[in-house]
Amino acid sequence: MMGNGKVIEVKNLVKKFGNFVANDHLTFDVHRGEIFGFLGANGAGKTTAMRILCGLSKPTSGEITVNGFDVYRQSEAIKRTIGYMSQKFSLYEDMTVAENMRFYAGIYKLPRSKRLKKEAELRDKLHMPEIMNKLVGSLPLGWKQKLAFSIALIHDPGIVFLDEPTGGVDPITRRQFWKLIYEASANGITVFVTTHYMDEAEYCDRVTIMVDGRIEALDTPAQLMQTYGASSMNDVFLTLARKAKKAVG
Amino acid sequence: MIRFNNVSKSYGDVQAVSDISFEVKEHELFGLIGPDGAGKTTLLRMLVSLLLPDFGSISLAGCNVVGNYRKVRSLVGYMPGRFSLYQDLSVEENLSFFASVFGSSIAENYHLIEPIYKQIEPFRKRRAGKLSGGMKQKLALSCALIHKPVVLVLDEPTTGVDAVSRHEFWDMLDNLKKAGITIIVSTPYMDEASRCDRVALIQQGCILSIDTPGSIVQTHGKQHWNIKARERYKLITDLEAWEQTASVYPFGQYLHLKLKSGGAGRNEIIAYLKRNNHEQIEACEGTPGIEDVFIDLMTENDKKQIEA
Numbered sequence: 054m055m056g057n058g059k060v061i062e063v064k065n066l067v068k069k070f071g072n073f074v075a076n077d078h079l080t081f082d083v084h085r086g087e088i089f090g091f092l093g094a095n096g097a098g099k100t101t102a103m104r105i106l107c108g109l110s111k112p113t114s115g116e117i118t119v120n121g122f123d124v125y126r127q128s129e130a131i132k133r134t135i136g137y138m139s140q141k142f143s144l145y146e147d148m149t150v151a152e153n154m155r156f157y158a159g160i161y162k163l164p165r166s167k168r169l170k171k172e173a174e175l176r177d178k179l180h181m182p183e184i185m186n187k188l189v190g191s192l193p194l195g196w197k198q199k200l201a202f203s204i205a206l207i208h209d210p211g212i213v214f215l216d217e218p219t220g221g222v223d224p225i226t227r228r229q230f231w232k233l234i235y236e237a238s239a240n241g242i243t244v245f246v247t248t249h250y251m252d253e254a255e256y257c258d259r260v261t262i263m264v265d266g267r268i269e270a271l272d273t274p275a276q277l278m279q280t281y282g283a284s285s286m287n288d289v290f291l292t293l294a295r296k297a298k299k300a301v302g
Numbered sequence: 303m304i305r306f307n308n309v310s311k312s313y314g315d316v317q318a319v320s321d322i323s324f325e326v327k328e329h330e331l332f333g334l335i336g337p338d339g340a341g342k343t344t345l346l347r348m349l350v351s352l353l354l355p356d357f358g359s360i361s362l363a364g365c366n367v368v369g370n371y372r373k374v375r376s377l378v379g380y381m382p383g384r385f386s387l388y389q390d391l392s393v394e395e396n397l398s399f400f401a402s403v404f405g406s407s408i409a410e411n412y413h414l415i416e417p418i419y420k421q422i423e424p425f426r427k428r429r430a431g432k433l434s435g436g437m438k439q440k441l442a443l444s445c446a447l448i449h450k451p452v453v454l455v456l457d458e459p460t461t462g463v464d465a466v467s468r469h470e471f472w473d474m475l476d477n478l479k480k481a482g483i484t485i486i487v488s489t490p491y492m493d494e495a496s497r498c499d500r501v502a503l504i505q506q507g508c509i510l511s512i513d514t515p516g517s518i519v520q521t522h523g524k525q526h527w528n529i530k531a532r533e534r535y536k537l538i539t540d541l542e543a544w545e546q547t548a549s550v551y552p553f554g555q556y557l558h559l560k561l562k563s564g565g566a567g568r569n570e571i572i573a574y575l576k577r578n579n580h581e582q583i584e585a586c587e588g589t590p591g592i593e594d595v596f597i598d599l600m601t602e603n604d605k606k607q608i609e610a
Binding site for chain 2: 093094095096193194220221222223224225226228231232235236238239249250251252255256274275286287290291294295
């Protein structure tokens with residue numbers, strides 16, 4: 054981690070859908086280069102909050118800035134300065150690796166020289182020059198994930214949002230993926246991870262746990278385990294989330 | 303109760319399952335643990351007679367699965383990986399449909415599903431497509447159980463489900479096991495191994511190891527060091543570059559470092575890290591878990607395949 058600047062500042066974020074309060078006065082900051090875990094059960098309000106931080110949805114109230122841009126007025130600037138990757142969708146399966154890269158470079162209006170430089174970087178990083186002309190759909194899941202992460206960084210964003218990034222792959226591939234995340238973080242890129250897999254949470258610098266639209270806990274994994282007398286983040290999560298589950302049914 | 307004898311299956315050039323043999327005993331809760339593409343779904347689909355093996359044979363409750371598929375289908379309850387109930391039928395309609403297909407009724411076996419079904423019963427008029435993930439899972443399990451199967455076959459029931467629902471789901475499986483049902487369940491989550499009586503760790507169509515989770519760790523577990531320092535990425539790259547390192551992988555807050563045998567101890571690790579300007583160094587001996595073992599076995603298996 055380098056520096057101590059805040060790249061995400063959230064004060065009293067509220068988002069309502071009709072009478073339903075999806076995000077209930079969320080307040081937190083994320084620092085430059087931090088790996089920040091955003092956890093919660095299904096329906097706890099993670100996706101709603103993340104969509105707001107990505108500039109895709111407007112909050113009902115609250116003060117929120119991302120990369121210094123205001124979410125109400127500067128959502129286009131936010132979209133240009135963040136990266137996004139999801140397990141469910143990131144790349145076009147029926148285009149080649151090179152075509153996907155060119156497509157995303159185009160979306161972010163990268164100049165040709167920069168795009169070529171990025172392509173070369175990626176070829177080196179993935180140690181597999183021959184994959185450039187393969188269809189993404191034909192690659193193993195682990196490759197897709199590494200590729201999707203690399204492409205999410207193609208425009209040098211300050212923050213990258215990862216939505217349940219590492220499900221389903223073998224334990225070695227998964228660790229290669231976390232190594233890429235640590236590398237990005239060491240280079241000053243902030244990594245915002247939403248997941249409901251608690252073992253992913255243990256890789257984060259700090260973790261928030263959302264329950265019923267509110268932040269119930271925010272701390273380092275080690276500190277959370279100590280606070281709740283738990284041996285794993287899974288136990289911390291079960292302790293916190295169980296209270297809510299009764300109400301939801 | 304279940305027996306796979308030298309079973310192989312390929313899809314074109316892809317060998318999904320190669321020469322796998324194992325047994326599941328009566329009243330056992332048996333786990334198939336492995337990543338996507340390991341062959342879990344193929345094994346389970348062959349077991350429930352939805353796919354034919356290329357080679358080998360499978361028996362269930364003494365019946366050959368291929369020859370007696372009608373009987374086999376009445377003996378098993380199968381919950382596929384994808385939610386496969388009728389989204390536009392209500393909760394209740396789905397359940398009574400599955401009961402009637404097997405010539406049964408909800409009333410006949412209600413006692414078996416009651417602890418699970420009563421949690422979603424308040425929503426029985428709701429369409430299945432409108433349920434939350436956890437509720438869909440409970441409905442799918444109820445539908446798989448409503449004809450009182452002898453064997454319950456579950457393909458990744460906890461994938462995409464949150465930690466609380468996952469925990470509850472495994473508690474339900476414990477209760478079903480106590481009710482005398484034999485269960486075979488697949489999962490990509492290594493931490494779920496501890497909820498099974500025995501597990502098979504599988505990777506690329508082969509079984510890496512098969513035993514109780516405790517014995518697997520005891521037999522194959524190797525000593526490692528838990529290492530932590532302030533600069534995590536530099537810590538990985540420095541340790542990867544060290545001539546004493548056999549392997550190093552991030553595991554949550556720590557790195558798990560295995561050293562070459564007969565090599566360095568704690569003092570040398572710390573001295574090495576200090577030489578590389580690390581701060582806030584922690585190094586303590588770690589206890590191996592099932593995921594450490596999986597990584598070791600995977601690495602050995604890859605080596606064998608390269609040599610062969």
